[in-house]
Amino acid sequence: MLDGAVRLPRQLTGEVAVVTDVNEAAQPAKGGRDLLRIFRELKQAVVNDWGGVKPMAVEDDKEFLERKEKVAEFEQQLSNLSQQAESLVKAQQDMGETLGELGLAFVKLTKLETEGAMFEPQTIRANDMKNVATASVKASRLYRELNAQTVKHLDKLHEYLGVMLAVNSAFSDRSSALLTVQTLSSELVSLQSRIEKLEAAASKVFGGDRSRMRKIEELKETLKISEDAKSCAIREYERIKENNRTELERLDRERHEDFMGMVRGFVLNQAGYAEKMANTWEKLAEETSGYANDAS
Incomplete structure (x- = not known):
């Protein structure tokens, strides 16, 4: 970046050729050292968004654009499902803790009834309390x-939220590569x-303008390098596009298998x-069925 800052003033004044290396020029400016190229790609991005002029190279893969939209919808659904899964886990955890506390309370009550038992009904009641405590625990x-x-099982939702980060990163790389093509074309x-x-202008000067x-000649050399870079x-x-297509197909295939297995x-698990x-609870109901008979 410092090297780019040193080169920038000379590039702006034309003392240094803007494009000097094909491989460097062909790479997206993001993360590079050439500040002038970074500014030019930024300018191209602004022109794309606000200029009202169609760029020379555009994303014309309709299938990809449709898949990208579906991926965005899937990501939103994942986020909603993840929140619901967390609520379910919290509810089950609270239920388990509440039943544990209920069982502990009946254990203490059973101990109290047993220690102070003087009559047979107290012993029977203490035994029933013990059954309630055992069932609750x-x-x-x-x-x-x-x-x-x-x-x-539901952790698969969080795994796919991580996958979405990688997918969005791949989409960003594709956009950056397209922006580079657009910038080089301009x-x-x-x-x-x-x-x-x-x-x-030179043709109007007798004998030529050296x-x-x-x-x-310098511009023609730069033009040649820019054409190669483009x-x-x-x-x-195109390589990124093909990789996106392959990875999206794999994502669709694995997503179906993973989510079927998760569900x-x-x-x-829930049914079991x-x-x-x-x-x-059925066993506890049988053990305490006498109370129901007494009530009837």
Whole structure:
């Protein structure tokens, strides 16, 4: 960056050729050392957004644009699902903790009733309280196990949020590569125009204008390098496009498999633990059925 800052004033005054290396020129300016190229790509980006003039190179892959829009929708859905998953996990955790505290309270109450028991009904009641405590503690443990499995299954949502960061980074690289092609295309037009103007001016001077002719030769050399750089930039852009296509197809395929597996595991997990909890409370209902008979 410091090197670019040193070169910038000389580039602006024309003492140093703007394009000196094909490989350097073909790469996006973002992260580079050539400040003038950074400014030119920034200018090109502003022209694209506000200039009202269609750039020479545009993103014309309709399939990609549709997929990009769907990826944005999928990312929003992921964010919403992630929030709902966190709410579910928090609710199950709270339920497990509440049942654990309830079981502990009945354990203490059972101990109190047992120590002060003087009559048989007190002993019976203490035994029933012990059953309630046992069921509550067991249900609490089941909720903790359920929650651990829920986190394991739904963590796939957070994994894909990370994948979305990589996808957006790939899209950004594609936009930067296209911006480089657009900038180089504009520079070529500008260089060609400058050469034509200088040639027209030099032709009016008898015997030629040596300074202008020297400048024309320098610009033609820069033009040649810029043309080569544009070709390299186009190849890089096409490489990124092909990579995007391949990766998006792989994402669609793996996403379907991953989410089917996640949903299947989540549903089976919820159903399995719901059955275990139902058996726990059903057993407690049988053990305390006498109270229902007394009430009737």
